[in-house]
Amino acid sequence: MDFNSDVYIKRLARYYRRLVHLRQYGVLRVSSEELATHIKISPSQVRTDLSKLGVGQSGYGYRINNLIAELEKLLGVDKRNNMILVGVGKLGQALLTYNGFSKYSFNFMAAFDINPQLQGETFGMLLEPVKSIKELPYYLATHKVSIAALAVDPESVQSVVDILVAGGVKGIWNFAPRFPEVPDGVVIENVHIQESLLKLSFRLEESRVENNLTN
Amino acid sequence: MDFNSDVYIKRLARYYRRLVHLRQYGVLRVSSEELATHIKISPSQVRTDLSKLGVGQSGYGYRINNLIAELEKLLGVDKRNNMILVGVGKLGQALLTYNGFSKYSFNFMAAFDINPQLQGETFGMLLEPVKSIKELPYYLATHKVSIAALAVDPESVQSVVDILVAGGVKGIWNFAPRFPEVPDGVVIENVHIQESLLKLSFRLEESRVENNLTN
DNA sequence: TAGATTGTTAATCGATTAACAATC
DNA sequence: TAGATTGTTAATCGATTAACAATC
Numbered sequence: 158m159d160f161n162s163d164v165y166i167k168r169l170a171r172y173y174r175r176l177v178h179l180r181q182y183g184v185l186r187v188s189s190e191e192l193a194t195h196i197k198i199s200p201s202q203v204r205t206d207l208s209k210l211g212v213g214q215s216g217y218g219y220r221i222n223n224l225i226a227e228l229e230k231l232l233g234v235d236k237r238n239n240m241i242l243v244g245v246g247k248l249g250q251a252l253l254t255y256n257g258f259s260k261y262s263f264n265f266m267a268a269f270d271i272n273p274q275l276q277g278e279t280f281g282m283l284l285e286p287v288k289s290i291k292e293l294p295y296y297l298a299t300h301k302v303s304i305a306a307l308a309v310d311p312e313s314v315q316s317v318v319d320i321l322v323a324g325g326v327k328g329i330w331n332f333a334p335r336f337p338e339v340p341d342g343v344v345i346e347n348v349h350i351q352e353s354l355l356k357l358s359f360r361l362e363e364s365r366v367e368n369n370l371t372n
Numbered sequence: 373m374d375f376n377s378d379v380y381i382k383r384l385a386r387y388y389r390r391l392v393h394l395r396q397y398g399v400l401r402v403s404s405e406e407l408a409t410h411i412k413i414s415p416s417q418v419r420t421d422l423s424k425l426g427v428g429q430s431g432y433g434y435r436i437n438n439l440i441a442e443l444e445k446l447l448g449v450d451k452r453n454n455m456i457l458v459g460v461g462k463l464g465q466a467l468l469t470y471n472g473f474s475k476y477s478f479n480f481m482a483a484f485d486i487n488p489q490l491q492g493e494t495f496g497m498l499l500e501p502v503k504s505i506k507e508l509p510y511y512l513a514t515h516k517v518s519i520a521a522l523a524v525d526p527e528s529v530q531s532v533v534d535i536l537v538a539g540g541v542k543g544i545w546n547f548a549p550r551f552p553e554v555p556d557g558v559v560i561e562n563v564h565i566q567e568s569l570l571k572l573s574f575r576l577e578e579s580r581v582e583n584n585l586t587n
Numbered sequence: 588t589a590g591a592t593t594g595t596t597a598a599t600c601g602a603t604t605a606a607c608a609a610t611c
Numbered sequence: 612t613a614g615a616t617t618g619t620t621a622a623t624c625g626a627t628t629a630a631c632a633a634t635c
Binding site: 161163166167169170171173174195196197231232233234238246247248250251254255257258261263303304327328330334336342344345346348349350351352353354355356357358359360361362363364365368 | 410447549
């Protein structure tokens with residue numbers, strides 16, 4: 158087991174979300190068995206993953222609060238995370254108005270777009286109106302930004318990434334269907350929604366074939 | 373190599389998108405080496421993945437058109453795919469107005485929401501205004517729907533899924549942070565955007581620790 | 588023919604599971 | 612103490628890579 162692999166990190170995030178959910182219902186402890194149900198992970202996998210956190214107690218399970226605390230440290234959710242958004246199209250607006258990030262400590266502080274029509278508008282929890290991309294370098298020089306979300310069109314991705322990197326941004330959350338180049342030390346997470354749809358379509362096709370259906 | 377695994381399907385989708393991109397620039401053939409660059413996949417992996425498609429030619433590479441044609445069959449993109457949307461919040465609206473799906477044969481035909489204020493409105497390419505969820509069973513009985521996108525709140529996911537399944541929908545593209553139960557034969561793809569953000573945050577945290585930075 | 592590049596497979600690498608001793 | 616459940620590790624399973632003979 159590699160405590161660095163993509164699959165492992167994905168599971169950590171999943172445990173965390175599940176635990177927060179369970180805590181809402183007043184649950185105080187879980188066994189690996191209980192935690193494993195509903196999240197498509199085996200109990201054995203849960204134990205292997207969580208063992209290094211040192212929170213488990215034989216014969217008892219895991220104290221939810223302790224487990225959450227450890228995971229929050231690992232996931233960097235134990236502190237405030239400032240985000241900015243570049244690209245305020247419909248997808249960008251959806252990100253700004255979605256309130257499912259702030260409960261995990263992530264908040265959009267500012268948003269940037271090239272379209273002058275959008276500049277000056279506000280969305281969601283945004284305290285300041287949308288700014289011009291020209292203001293981005295100055296903003297980065299004067300504010301601490303941990304993550305920049307990117308919802309610009311594919312052609313502009315690399316140039317925006319370059320501005321962000323030059324401005325010292327270390328975390329990039331990219332929604333455009335491209336894989337921009339980033340230097341070492343900059344972490345990029347690509348969310349490729351079209352690929353997700355194609356995956357679904359493949360499995361659908363495959364299951365149609367298995368069942369000899371023509372439609 | 374398992375020609376059914378999640379990682380393999382993900383790569384197929386990625387090859388396909390890349391090939392369509394290259395074709396736009398008039399490229400007629402690629403080698404595994406060329407196809408592999410820019411998409412974070414090794415040439416060796418490309419050859420293993422594509423070998424069963426029977427399109428490659430020794431000493432020459434792959435004819436882009438042939439490869440695309442084969443992948444389109446596998447991915448079910450060689451025909452029109454009717455989609456509907458349930459849940460027309462900001463995220464739903466972003467999906468409706470995003471025009472990156474239709475070029476891969478996916479089109480939203482109708483959208484449903486419980487909110488009466490939204491009913492009657494139109495978004496993006498939608499031909500008919502947003503309908504009440506009450507109309508969903510009748511719609512499903514009278515139209516062929518291959519994929520239903522779900523952007524409702526987490527509490528409603530399972531009940532909407534039940535309606536969809538009862539109506540014969542075989543493909544569900546779920547954007548709500550839950551894992552609804554579906555019977556065999558129904559394919560579900562979960563897009564968990566919060567987990568994606570948490571993954572990014574974890575790697576950022578990790579890289580901070582590696583570099584002994586406090587911020 | 589010479590050069591290029593595939594498809595194949597054995598070797599390697601990595602991830603998951605099963606089983607159970609240790610422990611609360 | 613008896614029962615429950617962890618953490619550990621060997622075994623298994625699956626995915627990736629490297630190397631090269633086959634082929635165009």
